[in-house]
Amino acid sequence: MVAMQTLILNSVDLQRIVSHVGIDDLMDETIRRLREAFVGFDPKSCITPQRTGFHYSSPPGLIEWMPLFQRGSKVLMKLVGYHPECPTRHGTPTIVSTISIYDTSTGHLTSILDGTFATAIRTGAASAIASEWLAHQDSRVLGLVGCGAQAITQLHALSRLFEFERVLVYDVDSNVATSMMARATSFENCLDVEVTSLQEIRTNADIICTATSVQINSGPVITLTGCKPHLHVNAVGSDFPGKTELERDFLLQSLVCPDFPAQAEVEGECQQLASPDQMGPSITDVAKSPGSYRQHKARTTVFDSTGWALEDWVAAELFVEKANELGFGQHTEIEYLPSDPRNPYDFLVPAKLPV
Amino acid sequence: MVAMQTLILNSVDLQRIVSHVGIDDLMDETIRRLREAFVGFDPKSCITPQRTGFHYSSPPGLIEWMPLFQRGSKVLMKLVGYHPECPTRHGTPTIVSTISIYDTSTGHLTSILDGTFATAIRTGAASAIASEWLAHQDSRVLGLVGCGAQAITQLHALSRLFEFERVLVYDVDSNVATSMMARATSFENCLDVEVTSLQEIRTNADIICTATSVQINSGPVITLTGCKPHLHVNAVGSDFPGKTELERDFLLQSLVCPDFPAQAEVEGECQQLASPDQMGPSITDVAKSPGSYRQHKARTTVFDSTGWALEDWVAAELFVEKANELGFGQHTEIEYLPSDPRNPYDFLVPAKLPV
Numbered sequence: 001m002v003a004m005q006t007l008i009l010n011s012v013d014l015q016r017i018v019s020h021v022g023i024d025d026l027m028d029e030t031i032r033r034l035r036e037a038f039v040g041f042d043p044k045s046c047i048t049p050q051r052t053g054f055h056y057s058s059p060p061g062l063i064e065w066m067p068l069f070q071r072g073s074k075v076l077m078k079l080v081g082y083h084p085e086c087p088t089r090h091g092t093p094t095i096v097s098t099i100s101i102y103d104t105s106t107g108h109l110t111s112i113l114d115g116t117f118a119t120a121i122r123t124g125a126a127s128a129i130a131s132e133w134l135a136h137q138d139s140r141v142l143g144l145v146g147c148g149a150q151a152i153t154q155l156h157a158l159s160r161l162f163e164f165e166r167v168l169v170y171d172v173d174s175n176v177a178t179s180m181m182a183r184a185t186s187f188e189n190c191l192d193v194e195v196t197s198l199q200e201i202r203t204n205a206d207i208i209c210t211a212t213s214v215q216i217n218s219g220p221v222i223t224l225t226g227c228k229p230h231l232h233v234n235a236v237g238s239d240f241p242g243k244t245e246l247e248r249d250f251l252l253q254s255l256v257c258p259d260f261p262a263q264a265e266v267e268g269e270c271q272q273l274a275s276p277d278q279m280g281p282s283i284t285d286v287a288k289s290p291g292s293y294r295q296h297k298a299r300t301t302v303f304d305s306t307g308w309a310l311e312d313w314v315a316a317e318l319f320v321e322k323a324n325e326l327g328f329g330q331h332t333e334i335e336y337l338p339s340d341p342r343n344p345y346d347f348l349v350p351a352k353l354p355v
Numbered sequence: 356m357v358a359m360q361t362l363i364l365n366s367v368d369l370q371r372i373v374s375h376v377g378i379d380d381l382m383d384e385t386i387r388r389l390r391e392a393f394v395g396f397d398p399k400s401c402i403t404p405q406r407t408g409f410h411y412s413s414p415p416g417l418i419e420w421m422p423l424f425q426r427g428s429k430v431l432m433k434l435v436g437y438h439p440e441c442p443t444r445h446g447t448p449t450i451v452s453t454i455s456i457y458d459t460s461t462g463h464l465t466s467i468l469d470g471t472f473a474t475a476i477r478t479g480a481a482s483a484i485a486s487e488w489l490a491h492q493d494s495r496v497l498g499l500v501g502c503g504a505q506a507i508t509q510l511h512a513l514s515r516l517f518e519f520e521r522v523l524v525y526d527v528d529s530n531v532a533t534s535m536m537a538r539a540t541s542f543e544n545c546l547d548v549e550v551t552s553l554q555e556i557r558t559n560a561d562i563i564c565t566a567t568s569v570q571i572n573s574g575p576v577i578t579l580t581g582c583k584p585h586l587h588v589n590a591v592g593s594d595f596p597g598k599t600e601l602e603r604d605f606l607l608q609s610l611v612c613p614d615f616p617a618q619a620e621v622e623g624e625c626q627q628l629a630s631p632d633q634m635g636p637s638i639t640d641v642a643k644s645p646g647s648y649r650q651h652k653a654r655t656t657v658f659d660s661t662g663w664a665l666e667d668w669v670a671a672e673l674f675v676e677k678a679n680e681l682g683f684g685q686h687t688e689i690e691y692l693p694s695d696p697r698n699p700y701d702f703l704v705p706a707k708l709p710v
Contacts, residue, residue, distance in 0.1 A: 004447060008363060011691040015702045023703055047409065054402065054424040056459065063430045063457055065420070069409040075418045079432065079455070081462010089460075092359060093696045096462040098689055100434070100455070102418055104411065105444075107436010107451040112467065114691040120699040148697050156700075176697065186700035332685070334453055336366040336469040341448045342503045342531065344475040345511075345541035347370045348378055 004106070005331040009113035009319060013328040017319060018117075020326055024188050026318075027153075027160055030125040034314045038129065038287035041310065045071040048309045050263050051080075059085050068309035075102040078115050078312045084213075095119075099316045109334060111320050118315035119307070124153030126259060126311050127209055127234035128161045130283055130303035133290045134257065135207045135232035137297065140165040143205030145198070145222050145245075146212035147171040147180040150236055154209040156187045167193045168201045170222075172212075198222050209234040216242035224250045224300075232301045235269045239306050246302065248272040254300040255280040255293070260308040268306040359461070360686040364468035364674060368683040372674060373472075375681055379543050381673075382508075382515055385480040389669045393484065393642035396665065400426040403664045405618050406435075414440050423664035430457040433470050433667045439568075450474075454671045464689060466675050473670035474662070479508030481614060481666050482564055482589035483516045485638055485658035488645045489612065490562045490587035492652065495520040498560030500553070500577050500600075501567035502526040502535040505591055509564040511542045522548045523556045525577075527567075553577050564589040571597035579605045579655075587656045590624045594661050601657065603627040609655040610635040610648070615663040623661040 009017075018026055046068065053064030061083035068076040080097045087094060097115030102108065131139070142164045144151045148171075155167060171177035177195045184193060201208060203226060212221045214237055224231065224247060233254075238244045246269050256273070257280045258264030265271060270279050283303065286293050323329040338346035364372075373381055401423065408419030416438035423431040435452045442449060452470030457463065486494070497519045499506045503526075510522060526532035532550045539548060556563060558581055567576045569592055579586065579602060588609075593599045601624050611628070612635045613619030620626060625634050638658065641648050678684040693701035 004451070008687060008689065010687045010689050012688070014691055018703065023700060049407075052404075054422075054430060054459075056424075056426065058427075059460065061459065061462065063424075063459060063462055065422070065432065067409070067420070069411075069418075071411065072413075075409060077420065077432075077434065079457060079462075079464070081457060081459075083460065083462055086461055087696065092461045092463070093692055096359070096464075096690050096692075098455075098464045100453075102434060102436060104409070104416065104418060104436075105414065105438065106441055106447045107416065107418055107434075107438050108447070109434070109451075109453045112689060114689055117691045117699055149693075149699050152697075152699055179697070183695065183698040183700075186703040330687070332363060332365045333367070334363065334365050334467060334469055335451050336369055336472045337448055337451075338504075340538065341442065342507075342534070343538040344472055344504050344507055345378060345538075348373065348541040 003333055004108045004335055004337060006109045006334045007111040007320065007323060007329045007331055009111065009323050009329045011114055013323060014114055014117060014319065016328050017322045017326060021322055023186055027121065027125065027157055030121050030315055030318060031128055031157060031160060033318060034122060034125045034311060035129050037310055037314050038284050041284040046310060048260065059083065059089065066309040066312065068313050073104060075104055076309060076313050076316060078309060080115065099312060101316060101320065113316060113319055115312065118312055118319060120149055120153045122311035122315040123150055123236060123305065123307065124157030126305055127154050127236065127303060128157035130234060130257065131158060131207050131232055132161050133286050133293065134296060134301040134303060136230040139206035141204045141206050142167045143201035143208040144169045145201060145208060145210045146237060147176045148211065148213070150211035151180065151209065152183055154211055154234065154236065155184055158207065164191055167191050168196045168204060169193045170196060170198055170201055202227050205231065207232045209236060210245040211236040212245060213237065214243060214245055216240065219244040220247045221245045223247055227300065230298050234303045234305055236305045238268045240267055241271065244269055244272055250300065251302060252278065254302045255296045256302045256304055257281055257283050257286055258304040259283050259306055263306045264304045268304040269302060270304050358688055359463045359690055359692060361464050361689045362466040362675065362678060362684045362686055364466065364678050364684045366469055368678060369469055369472060369674065371683050372677045372681060376677055378541055382476065382480065382512055385476050385670055385673060386483055386512060386515060388673060389477060389480045389666060390484050392665055392669050393639050396639040401665060403615065414438065414444065421664040421667065423668050428459060430459055431664060431668050431671060433664060435470065454667060456671060456675065468671060468674055470667065473667055473674060475504055475508045477666040477670040478505055478591060478660065478662065479512030481660055482509050482591065482658060483512035485589060485612065486513060486562055486587055487516050488641050488648065489651060489656040489658060491585040494561035496559045496561050497522045498556035498563040499524045500556060500563060500565045501592060502531045503566065505566035506535065506564065507538055509566055509589065509591065510539055513562065519546055522546050523551045523559060524548045525551060525553055525556055557582050560586065562587045564591060565600040566591040567600060568592065569598060569600055571595065574599040575602045576600045578602055582655065585653050589658045589660055591660045593623045595622055596626065599624055599627055605655065606657060607633065609657050610651045611657045611659055612636055612638050612641055613659040614638050614661055618661050619659045623659040624657060625659050
């Protein structure tokens, strides 16, 4: 029986990888690979069922899983916990996540790693790529509505593909908005962010990223009447039935491109649309022929980003590759492989007992 | 931010636990806890969706997940890979499995461990408990149809609750049948097994366990006309649409108790029954009032064991508890917890970089 080792990438390994590769190179590589993944996406060979899970109310929270099957290769399973009372009750983050990768030739768990950092990186990368295809090519002003963790990677990723002159930020919590500058210093090309009003963002931005934790049925987080005629919005916060960030009227006038249409209809901005024909092409449709959608750069466009396992796959694979290249992570044999597959008690033979 | 450590129980830790606790005590404890879990099962507080997964044909295999939610406590996720060509193609087992446990107050991955050994142990324990409630109390002859890995734990678990005088075994592969004796030596009270025919098993057994890898639409594996009037069968092998081990007529004359009715109707022996009213009570219904079903010990009965996440939960929890008691396993922080939850790049601050 051959040994089957699992790569365990702990949080220190992850830091070492980021530090060795460099956060800018890491983001560039994620963008490059994710763009390729969008272009090459084939729903026959890459199957991504909608996320499902357990939701509960006391204390409020959920644990969901997002599986992906790359035919003839791997299964990825991202587990995400969302527990909004955690920071105050337990001193732990609201969102905690792990990614497990399984080999479909053997069923073996090949790797396990953190999923929160991968999610932040890939969510930023996805918005940057969507903006490349849908936003005005001379976009100079970025608006960020919501200044939490996701805003950092939105800003970082978009800065890799656009040369912004101004970054306007707003958060319902003004302390969060003002602390944005101090948090956005780890990457290159970082402009001073300007804490401002929704009104300023609406009238000046070429691209807006909404990344809020808006409550269910409390949207929109920004009205967009009077925005630039070519405004592109990356709507990142909508990920639950009833949780939306944009006005329905703005969606109706815009080309709305979901990441994962079946999910966006239920959990994304697209849930505000009456029928699928009001939705635009998916991001992978755009990817396959960006030229066909170039004329839409002149009008308002929306990337409805609900979060997709394909994106997790790209980020997780990158981390695992880098870990293997750099020799980071631990390898251990989690699965018990009896020498005699017909005897589960094989290891009780005295000669085989560990000391 | 508090640290969140994950217990990683590798295969050597698992061996150490079994060796320290002793395989007989471990089985007794599993039986005791599983019996309690069956008795206490409340579908409102313990939610076990049907397993689902990815199935593929070249090479043939599947990866499935079996989630469980214990309200206010934990989520368990068992991933199972089934790849029948693995032993010849890769020298790895057909079945490989891992179990992950998550805390529902934080979403934290608390433990990860092998799932194959837990599955073998709990499948044996479940049959022993079902036999205690449904088989004739003076059962003296055990028949095993199929002599692979599951047969070992069936024999072991049943031997903990019954005093058998004879153990009759049969396998379509006579080498597998004859090697059974050598494999069934790690536990107490082990009788000599007698390699015999299906005919001998049919006419002599008080209890039969079928644990075969019968092909789809190739059952039954044993005909039971002429069996003892009180025969109890633990049907373990049926776990896929079209894969059944018993005759429909035998099911129709018997009290058929599934482990997990919704799953048994689709994947178990119960799929041969035309309507749910031909099914008997579930094993948890029996557990809640075994006295009401005592009269059925005089007739033929079947435990339709398709494999249930509740059983995995009991076994996994036992291993984790023993690991913690004995100090086995590694603890590592897989999830990345930034000191500033609003800054995913927090760890790039030079002072925080790992050396």
